Structures are given as C-alpha cells and as structure tokens.
Amino acid sequence: MQPDGLIAELQQKNPKAFERIYERYSESTFGIIYSIVNERTIAEEILQDVFIKVWDNAHAYDSSKGRFFTWLLNIARNASIDATRSKSYKNKRKNLTADFFVDILEEKSNFSKKTDAIGIKKYIEVLKPVCKKIIDLLYFKGFTQADASKELDMPLGTLKTRNRNCIKKLREILVP
Amino acid sequence: MTNIQQYIDSGVLELYICGALSEEESKAVSAELKKHPEIVKEVEEIETALEHLSTAVAPYNPDALLQKIQEKINSSTNTIPIDRDRRSSKTKIVLYIGWAASILLLIGLFSVLNKNRELRDTLNSVQTKNALVEQEIENARDDAEKAKELLNVYRDRNIVKIPLGGQKVAPEAYAEVHWDKKSNKVYIDAKDLPTPPPGKEYQVWSLTLKPLTPTSIGLLSNFQEDDNKIFILENANASQAFGITLEPKGGSKTPTMEQLYTLGTVS
Structure with missing residues (x-):
C-alpha cells in the first residue's frame, strides 16, 4: 500500500517520516540504481543523492500525476543514467559488458530478508527471454512505451499485453 | 464492470507504474484510480511485485547509508548542489581503493565470505546505534542548556x-507566564495543561483591558513531544493579562473564547 499519510508528513519536512520512507523504499531504489550503473560505490553515491532530492523536492510529488513509487523510480533512473554518461564512469566501465537485472539476479547468492529469494529466482527461471527484455526496458531502463515498442520492433498493443503477462508471472510467484 | 476489467487487462496500469506513459496519460490513470477501488488494488499488487523485483536486484540493504544522508541534509538546510567535479575525483580515489580491496578480497575471502557478511550486519547495527546515542547526547545537551536558561529566569527578580x-x-488547568520585559520574552510553563486533542493546539494571547484587545503571541506547538513543557515566545506588547485558548492547528486570528483554558492578569 502506498503510505499516503507518511508521504504527506514527508512533504511537511518531518525527519521521522523521511526515515520511514527510506526504510520502505531504499532497498528497491538501490536495486534500480544498481541495475543501471552496476558498480556498488557509484550506486551508493547515487542513492544518497536520490534521497537528498526526495527530501528537498518532496513537495513536488503530486498524487494526481502518478504513484509515489513511480516518482521515486524516475528520480533514481534519471540520476543513474546521468551518472553513466559521465566521463569517469565510461572509463571505469570500458572493459565490462553491459549487464541487466537478470544477470545480476542470476549471479546473486545472498538475498536480504526483505525479499522472497527463492521466489525471485524461480521467477527468472520461468521468465521468457522476451519478458526479460521488456521488463528491462520499461521498468529498469525507463523507456517510454513508444521507444520500447520501436526498440523491440513490437506493436504497442502487443507490448502492453505482453508486459502485463510478464509481470503477472511475478505476482503469481510472490502472492501465491 | 467488464469495462474496468478490460481497462485492467489492457496493460495500461503496468506502464503507469513503470512511468512509461506520457504526463496526460498518467493523469488519466490517476483519475481512474480515484474512482475505482478495484483498480487501486490491481495497481498495489503490480507495484508490490516490481518493488520486490528491484529489492532482489539490490546488492545489499543500504540501511547504513541513511545516517550519511541525514548528515548531508542537516549540514545544508536548503537545497544541496551536487558538486560533480569533486564527487567524481573523490569517487575515483574511492574506486581505486575499492578495486584494490576487491582483488585482495577475492584472493583470500571465499572461505570467510559469510563471516564478512555477518560482520557487516553487526557494523550496520552498531552504526545505527551510534547514531541514536549521538542524537540522545545532543538532545540531552540541548535540554541542559535550556534548563540553565530557565533557572536564570526563575532567579531573576x-x-x-x-x-x-x-x-x-x-477548571483544573493551570499555567504560568514568566515575562522578561527587558528582552520581551515570555516563558510559558504549561506543565499542567491537558494534552491537546489531535488537530488542535494551544495559542497564547496577550490581552489589554478596557477595551479588551487580544493579540496572539504564538502557539505551543509540538506540545506532546516537548518534555519540559516550557515554551519561549516573543512578547513586545504592553500586556495587562495573558490567556491560553485551544485552537485548530496553526492557530486562529482571534481567540475562541469558549475554549479559553487559562487566564491571569498582570498584577
């Protein structure tokens, strides 16, 4: 559930509310950032910048425009993509292949308590390659629906229903 | 009903949460959400699933970073400009150190990987505890300073x-005003006022009699959190009496006389 009361308190600059928002969203935000930059130190720095932005600009969040989670997701993706464009980042990552969330999950062995580790691994196993690509573009990389449909050479309607079915699998595993 | 199901099945909600819709399209979905609880339920489930997915991608729980973020927020009260040059050069050094450390770790650390993780967990919790203790010391120091100031108030003739x-x-309520006419400060001792109900707070009024003119001098905000229940307000008025009323949060322009809790005249 979206904690609307907490978000309102955050917008009134309540530091306690900020702490609880951080507890609730920091790990998922960290995952988004890490899936883009793939480097822990940089991901940590970006996470800090993102939550400072959340504190400074909380008043700018408007529930009539979208979900708080989406708002946060946008800030995190933009900050991460900005970072990947910096020169120092490019130098550092020159010799590494581009990863995406599936690789990270497949390589990962220690999961924190917040997630259903077995469930997520199972999810990746059953996920069709096209699903992996769609979720990567729409969710982790923040493509617009038009851009994703072009990139995947897939009509918009097909993209929408496929994306829904891909996420549905994940829901079935997490909420049996 | 079939209409709503069709709407849900179209996949628009998934795109909405991913942030893949245009601003107009998102606004339209938000409006639907306000009307239909079934859509809200669907959105919550999709969101939870994606939240879990990205949490699983996180290399570890970044709880320990909260303290750093709070320090940065506290050190600059307004906006924080991101100093990219300094950040990148700093990152570079940190990164080189990081790479060197990783290589060392890789060589010798396979067997102690688990121990390392346990240690990090302990460290995280110790860091959090430290932060809490520091905060407590700071609070205690603030309290001590305030107590010293208050002692002087009581002693000053x-x-x-x-x-x-x-x-x-x-009828059982009671409060005391200590008025320092030199510095135009009033200290309100509100220990014996009942805790205000939610959405309400006390407002303090300076009164001049004949004709009765109330002037607000401030609110007793954060009443419940204030341990010693002593509030310091400014008062440059030629007050003849003081009153405290219960008002909606944020205060009122004029006192609500039916909610007058305490009153006293300056002798």
Missing part, C-alpha cells in the same frame, strides 16, 4: 511571574 488559573472548560 526583574521577571514578572503571572499565574494563569483554569477556566470554565478546564
């Missing part, structure tokens, strides 16, 4: 003490 007795709505 030039400070006028005005007892405010309970009124009709709360």
Whole structure:
C-alpha cells in the first residue's frame, strides 16, 4: 500500500517520516540504481543523492500525476543514467559488458530478508527471454512505451499485453 | 464492470507504474484510480511485485547509508548542489581503493565470505546505534542548556511571574507566564495543561483591558513531544493579562473564547 499519510508528513519536512520512507523504499531504489550503473560505490553515491532530492523536492510529488513509487523510480533512473554518461564512469566501465537485472539476479547468492529469494529466482527461471527484455526496458531502463515498442520492433498493443503477462508471472510467484 | 476489467487487462496500469506513459496519460490513470477501488488494488499488487523485483536486484540493504544522508541534509538546510567535479575525483580515489580491496578480497575471502557478511550486519547495527546515542547526547545537551536558561529566569527578580488559573472548560488547568520585559520574552510553563486533542493546539494571547484587545503571541506547538513543557515566545506588547485558548492547528486570528483554558492578569 502506498503510505499516503507518511508521504504527506514527508512533504511537511518531518525527519521521522523521511526515515520511514527510506526504510520502505531504499532497498528497491538501490536495486534500480544498481541495475543501471552496476558498480556498488557509484550506486551508493547515487542513492544518497536520490534521497537528498526526495527530501528537498518532496513537495513536488503530486498524487494526481502518478504513484509515489513511480516518482521515486524516475528520480533514481534519471540520476543513474546521468551518472553513466559521465566521463569517469565510461572509463571505469570500458572493459565490462553491459549487464541487466537478470544477470545480476542470476549471479546473486545472498538475498536480504526483505525479499522472497527463492521466489525471485524461480521467477527468472520461468521468465521468457522476451519478458526479460521488456521488463528491462520499461521498468529498469525507463523507456517510454513508444521507444520500447520501436526498440523491440513490437506493436504497442502487443507490448502492453505482453508486459502485463510478464509481470503477472511475478505476482503469481510472490502472492501465491 | 467488464469495462474496468478490460481497462485492467489492457496493460495500461503496468506502464503507469513503470512511468512509461506520457504526463496526460498518467493523469488519466490517476483519475481512474480515484474512482475505482478495484483498480487501486490491481495497481498495489503490480507495484508490490516490481518493488520486490528491484529489492532482489539490490546488492545489499543500504540501511547504513541513511545516517550519511541525514548528515548531508542537516549540514545544508536548503537545497544541496551536487558538486560533480569533486564527487567524481573523490569517487575515483574511492574506486581505486575499492578495486584494490576487491582483488585482495577475492584472493583470500571465499572461505570467510559469510563471516564478512555477518560482520557487516553487526557494523550496520552498531552504526545505527551510534547514531541514536549521538542524537540522545545532543538532545540531552540541548535540554541542559535550556534548563540553565530557565533557572536564570526563575532567579531573576526583574521577571514578572503571572499565574494563569483554569477556566470554565478546564477548571483544573493551570499555567504560568514568566515575562522578561527587558528582552520581551515570555516563558510559558504549561506543565499542567491537558494534552491537546489531535488537530488542535494551544495559542497564547496577550490581552489589554478596557477595551479588551487580544493579540496572539504564538502557539505551543509540538506540545506532546516537548518534555519540559516550557515554551519561549516573543512578547513586545504592553500586556495587562495573558490567556491560553485551544485552537485548530496553526492557530486562529482571534481567540475562541469558549475554549479559553487559562487566564491571569498582570498584577
């Protein structure tokens, strides 16, 4: 559930509310950032910048425009993509292949308590390659629906229903 | 009903949460959400699933970073400009150190990987505890300073003490005003006022009699959190009496006389 009361308190600059928002969203935000930059130190720095932005600009969040989670997701993706464009980042990552969330999950062995580790691994196993690509573009990389449909050479309607079915699998595993 | 199901099945909600819709399209979905609880339920489930997915991608729980973020927020009260040059050069050094450390770790650490993780967990919790203790020390220091100031107020003969007795709505209520006319400060001792109900707070009024003119001098905000229940307000008025009323949060322009809790005249 979206904690609307907490978000309102955050917008009134309540530091306690900020702490609880951080507890609730920091790990998922960290995952988004890490899936883009793939480097822990940089991901940590970006996470800090993102939550400072959340504190400074909380008043700018408007529930009539979208979900708080989406708002946060946008800030995190933009900050991460900005970072990947910096020169120092490019130098550092020159010799590494581009990863995406599936690789990270497949390589990962220690999961924190917040997630259903077995469930997520199972999810990746059953996920069709096209699903992996769609979720990567729409969710982790923040493509617009038009851009994703072009990139995947897939009509918009097909993209929408496929994306829904891909996420549905994940829901079935997490909420049996 | 079939209409709503069709809407849900179209996949628009998934795109909405991913942030893949245009601003107009998102606004339209938000409007639907306000109307249909079934859509809200669907959105929550999709969101939870994606939240879990990205949490699983996180290399570890970044709890320990909260303290750093709070320090940065506290050190600059307004906006924080991101100093990219400094950040990148700093990152570079940190990164080189990081790479060197990783290689060392890789060589010798396979067997102690688990131990390392346990240690990090302990470290995280110790860091959090440290932060809490530091905060407590800081609070105690603030309290001590305030206590010293208050002691001086009680000892100072030039400070006028005005007892405010309970009124009709709360006969058992009591408060004291200590008025320092030199510095135009009033210290309100509100220890014996009842805790205000949610959405309400006390407002303090300076009164001049004949004709009765109330002037607000401030609110007793954060009443419940304030341990010693002593509030310091400014008062440059030629007050003849002081009153405290219960008002909606944020205060009122004029006092609500039916909610007058305490009142006392300057002798």
